[in-house]
Amino acid sequence: MSKIILVTGASSGIGKGIAAFLSEKGYIVYGTSRVPKDEKDFSFELIALDVLKIESIKAAVQFIIEKEGRLDILINNAGMGITGPIEETPTDEMRAVFNTNLFGAIDVMKAVLPQMREQKSGTIINITSIAGYMGLPFRGVYSATKGALELITEATSMEVQPFGINVVNVAPGDFATNIAAGRYHAPVVVESAYREKYQLNLELMDAHVNTGKNPMEMAEKVYKIINTKHPKIHYKVGGFMEKVSVVLKRILSDRVYEKLLMHHYKL
Template identity: 75%
Template sequence: MSKVVLITGASSGIGKSIAIFLSEKGYKVYGTSRNPKNKENLSFELVALNVLKIDTIKSAVDLVVQKEGRLDVLVNNAGMGITGPVEDTPTDEMRAVFNTNLFGAIDVMKAALPHMRTQKTGLIINVTSIAGYMGLPFRGLYSASKGALELVTEAMSMEVKSLGIHVVNVAPGDFATNIAAGRYHTPVFKNSAYKEKYQANLDLMDAHVDSGMDTIEMAKAIHKIINTKKPKLHYKVGDFMQKFSIVLKRILPDRVYEKLLMNHYKL
């Protein structure tokens, strides 16, 4: 019997790539979007879900279970980016990114878990970020929101393991997607103390995304995890240096690692 998979944020980018790849592998895939438009010939069904609206989350999960009788895998992929110096970034925008990247992901898990408990089996995959392992300059709020989801994943993994449910996370590095277009960018204020360095780093971030890996690599990683009997807790998908940066943070003194990051971002 084909596994039933629900993927949030599947109308574009990484989520769409995962949805297409898994459906081609024979899975029954449902993707979500805030405003689904099935105008193109997708190989999966796109349903309405806004992670900021609990009623839409419950409706989407219930729809999948009603149609398929089960929910085997949840891929929590929906998220948003944010850039800016912490001092210059509006606090309301900080709350918005946490509401999407952390609390939205938690609310989707809370909707899926009762069904998985009934089945006595299930897999939840939270898409975080390599940026969540370190506080990156001008991306501090994004790093913090993804790092928080990593820790919630660790806690939930222990809470639900005896129920037959696995919770893992996958941290991607830079991928060639349209994430930059959907980010909240704190304006480069004329009288900001960070004006020149922030602008230079905005240009650097966009260059990293443009030269990022193909999203198919994330799709392959998700497929492999689904087919692993005892999945690991943490997975990283990115180029060698991005993954190695996490290792360096573990072994280097804090200020030495900080200096490496500052040199990289020309601070």
């Protein structure tokens, strides 16, 4: 039997790449979008799901279960970016990103877990970020949402293992997607004490995304994970220095590591 896969946030970027790749491999894939586009552009079925609306999540999951009789894999990819100095980023905007990146992902997990428990099998893959392993300047809120999802993954993994369910995360680095266009950017304020450094870092972020790795690397990693009997909890997909940065965080003193980051981001 072909595995039944749900990929949230599959209308573009990494999510679309993963869904298309898995569909080509013969899996039955359902991608989601808040407002599904013309399906002629997709090799998989695209259905409506808004991670901020519980009833929307439940309806999408129920639709798949009623149609297929099971749900084997959830790839929790839907998310959004945010940039800005902590002092100048509106708190309501911070909450909105936490609601999408963290609580939205949790609510989708809650929706699929009863079916996976009944099956006594299933895999949940949360797409986090290498940025979630460290607090990055002007991306602190985004780092915090992804870091929190990493910890939620660890906790949930232990809770659901007795039911035959695997919960893992995949942390990408910079990939060539349209994520920059969908970010909330705190405005660059002329009289701000952060103006010069923040503007410089916005340009650096966009440059990193524009020269980022091919999203197909994420799709290939996810494919390998779902075909691994006993997957790890943490996976990282990115450039050499992005992966090394996580290792350095563990072995260097806090201030030495901070100086390295400040030098990298020209602070």
